[in-house]
Amino acid sequence: MGKVLVLHGPNLNLLGTREPEIYGCTTLSDINRMMAERAQAAGVAIDFFQSNHEGALVDAIQEARGRYDFIIFNAAAYTHYSIALRDAIAAVQIPVIEVHISNIHKREAFRHTSVLAPVVLGQICGLGTDSYMAALEAVIRKLAAKEEKGDAEA
Structure with a gap:
């Protein structure tokens, strides 16, 4: 049906042990596993990439062009100041859903x-790890609608 790239920014590799009162006890591997299971059930291909390095995330966004239909991105601290990531998202013209485990506004x-x-399609925050799952559900629905529309035009 479609292909999704999930990008995890700095310090998310420490989930499960990093400030559990804010981020909970779920690990990054747990999040990836839950998302992979849901994506597989929906017939969506999904890949994951985590980096603590801004340039590696910029590279991943640029390399996604022509390969992925959507990006789900938790840029973590880079959310608040990385113009390089903002510009990469704007340049590739792939719909991106910004995700945060905590409510950044609180x-x-x-x-x-x-x-x-x-420059993103939307932002989901404050739902814990369900923020990732809510983003994936939105992507699955958008991919299904796109496929349905494509079938109707055939």
């Missing part, structure tokens, strides 16, 4: 602003 003032928000 945290420190510097976390309230997303420089990515103006």
